[in-house]
Amino acid sequence: MPAAAPTPVTSTPAPPGADRRLLPTWLKSALVAGLIVFVVVYPSLDFTTGYRLRFATFLAMWIGLASSWNLLGGYTGYVDFGHVVFFGLGAYGVGMLMVKSDFPFWLALPAGGVAAAAFALVIGVPTLRLRGPYFSIAMLGMLVAVREIVRSLSSITGGGSGLSLPIVGAPTYESFFYLMAAVAGLVVAVSAWVRRSQFGLQLAAIREDEIAASMKGINVAGVKIRVFALSAFLTGLLGGVNAYWVGYIVPQQVFLEAYTVQMIMMGLVGGLGTLGGPVLGAIVLYWLQQTLWANFLDWHQLSLGLLLIALIYLMPQGLLGAFGRRGVYSVRRLVETWVTSRSGDDR
Amino acid sequence: MELTQVIINGLLLGGLYALMVLGFSIIWGVLGIVNLAHGEFVMVGALMAWVLFNPDRTDVNVVLGSGEMAVYDIVWVAVGVAVAYVMYQYGLRWTRLGRVGRGVVGALVGTAASALPYLALSAADWPKIHPIFAAPIVAVVAFALGDVFERGLLNRVIEKEHLVPLLTTFGVAIVFANVAQLIFGGDPRQVILGGRANVQVGEIVIPTVRLMVFVVALVTAGLLALWLARTRTGRTIRAASQHKMAARVVGIDIDRTYAITFATAVALTAAAGALISPIQPITPAIGPELTLKAFAITALGGLGSIHGAFVGGILLGVSEAIVGRYVGAGWAVALAFVVLVMVLFTRPRGLFGKLAPA
Secondary structure (H helix, E strand, O other): OOOOOOOOHHHOOOOOOOOOOOOOHHHHHHHHHHHHHHHHHHHHOOOOOHHHHHHHHHHHHHHHHHHHHHHHHHHOOOOOOOOHHHHHHHHHHHHHHHHHOOOOHHHHHHHHHHHHHHHHHHHHHHHOOOOHHHHHHHHHHHHHHHHHHHHHOHHHHOHHHOEEOOOOOOOOHHHHHHHHHHHHHHHHHHHHHHHHOHHHHHHHHHHHOHHHHHHOOOOHHHHHHHHHHHHHHHHHHHHHHHHHHHOEEOHHHHOOHHHHHHHHHHHHHHOOOOOHHHHHHHHHHHHHHHHHHHHOOOOHHHHHHHHHHHHHHHOOOHHHHHHOOOOOOOHHHHHHHHHHOOOOOOO | OHHHHHHHHHHHHHHHHHHHHHHHHHHHHHHOOOOOOHHHHHHHHHHHHHHHHOOOOOOOEEEEOOEEEEHHHHHHHHHHHHHHHHHHHOOOHHHOOOHHHHHHHHHHHHHHHHHHHHHHOOHHHOOOOOHHHHHHHHHHHHHHHHHHHHHHHHHHHOOOOOHHHHHHHHHHHHHHHHHHHHHHOOOOEOOOOOOOOEEEEOOEEEEHHHHHHHHHHHHHHHHHHHHHHHOHHHHHHHHHHHOHHHHHHOOOOHHHHHHHHHHHHHHHHHHHHHHHOOOOOEOHHHHHHHHHHHHHHHHHHOOOOHHHHHHHHHHHHHHHHHHHHHOOHHHHHHHHHHHHHHHHHHOOOOOOOOOOOO
C-alpha cells in the first residue's frame, strides 16, 4: 500500500492565486460560521428565561452534530445511520467516569470523546469495508446492539433506569451554553480545516470514486478510518457536554435513532458536503421544528416527513445549492427539477 | 422438553418473520432499494385488518371538515379506489378498452366492491372479517398504494445515489407512522380471535394462530416462487434484476416492471401485516423495529431469495427464542445485529443470494 503521507497543509505548495491572504482560509470560514451563529443566536438569548437559553444551547448542539455527521456523510459519502452511537458513548463515557470514578468534568469530557473515537477505530475496521446502504444499515444495527448492551450491563451503566450525573459543582446553564457553543465552534473549525486540507481532498476523492482514489495512491482504508474516528470524537464531545447539561442519561434517550435522522436532515436542508450547509440547515430546521412543535403538536412529525420528501425532490442540493452562488431559485427551476427527475437512461 | 418447546416457538416466529420479510427482500433484490418504509407497510396492513375485524367499534373516527367518518368506512372507500386504480393500470386488457374506458369500468367495479357490505347488510350485521380473509382485501389496497408510490416518487430517484431513495422511503415511513398515529392514537391494537387457542402435542403447546400463519407463509412463498419462475411478468422481473440495461434492450418496460414488483411486494407485506394482527399488538410506532429485523434477515438469507428469507427468518427466530429464554430479552435484540454485522463482514451476499440489482 503506497503510503499517503499526511503531509502538513502548510508545506503543500499553494495553488497560484491562493496565497497572500490576510488569514488562512479555514480560519476565515470558521470566523464567518462563528459570526453566523453569533448573529442568529445572540439576539435570541434572554438569560432571564430558561426556554431561550435552552433553545440556544440545543441549537449549538445541533450545529455541532450536523457538522460532525457531515464530515463522514457529506465529505466522504459514507451515510451513517447510527452516528448517534458516538453521541451516546460520549455521554456514557462522561457519565460513568464522573459517577463511578469521580473524575472532574474537564477530564471526563475529553475522555468521553476519546472513548467514542476508540470505539470508532474498532468497529470501523469491519464496517467501513461495506459500502452504500450496507454501511448505513450495519451502523444502524450497531447502534441498536450497543444500546441494548448498555441497557443490559446495568451494574456499570445503570441499565434502563439511567445514570444521574453529580449536580454539586455543575456550572450554570449559561456556562453550558458557552461550552456547547465552543464545542460546536470546534466542530465547524475542524470541518473548515478538513475541507481545505489534503486530507479533505482525499475524502472527496473517496466520495467521488473510491477505486480510482485507491489507484491514485490514497490509503483509502486509513483515510476513512481517520475521518470516522475524528467525527466520532467530535460527536462524543457533544454527547458528553449534553450529558452533564441534562444531568441524567438513559440509553433510549442518548442512543436515539431520531437524533441521527435529525443530523442527516439538517445537512440535507443546508447542503451536504459543504461547510456552511449543516450550520445553516441546523439553524433553519431546528427553528422550524420548534415553531411547528409549539403550534401544531400533532402534526409536526408528519410535516417533517413531508418536508424531507419535498426537499429530496425539489432541492436535492439543499439551501446552499438552491440559493447559493448559482443565482436565484425560481419556481420554474423547481418545476423543471420535478419534471426532469423522472427515471432516465442508465448513468 | 423445554428446549424443544423453545425451538418450536422460535420456528413459528421464524415463519412469521419470513412472511414479513419477503416483500423487503424482493424490493431490494430487484430495485436495489432498501425500503425503510417496510415496517410501516406491515403496520398499515395490520391496522386495516384490525379495522375490518372490528366494524362496530366507533372509537376510531377521522374528522373531515365539519363531519366525522368511521375508519371502517374509509377502508371500504380505499378498497373501491384501489380496485378502480388497479383496473385502470393493469386490468381488463382483454376488453380492448383504452385506459379511460378501463378506468370507468374499474370505478364501477370499485364502487360496487366498496358498497357491497353496505347494500347487503344493515350496519349491525357487518361481518367481523377474519384476518385470513382480510389479507387479500388489504393486499389489493396495498398493491394500489405501492404502485402509486413507486410511479409517483421512487421511480424518479431510483437512479440517483443511494442516499436519495433511502431518504425518500424514510420520509414516507415518517408520514405513514404519523398519519396512523393521528388516526389510531398510540394504543396497541390486536385482533382478538375466539375459539381454540392451542394445539397440544404431548407436552408441547402450539398456538393455533401461529401455526396457521406459518402454513400461510409457506403457501405464499411457494406461490411467489412459482409466479417469479413461470409467468411472463415473473420473467421480466428476474430479467430486470439481472441486468437492467440488457432487459431494456430486449424490450422490457423497466418502469412498469419496477412498479409491478414494488406493488406486489408491498401487497405481500401488508397482507403479512394483516396475518400478524392476531399475534402481535401493533402500534403506529412499531415500523422501524420491523424494518430493522427485515434488513437483518434479508442480509442473512440473501437478497431476493425466497428460501433465503425462510432460512434467515427461521435462524433469527430460533436464535432469538433461545437467547431470549436463556440469556435475556435485551440480548436477543442485540444478537440480531451482531449476526447481521458478522454476516455482512464475512459473506456480504448472504447465505443464498439470488435476485440482485445490476
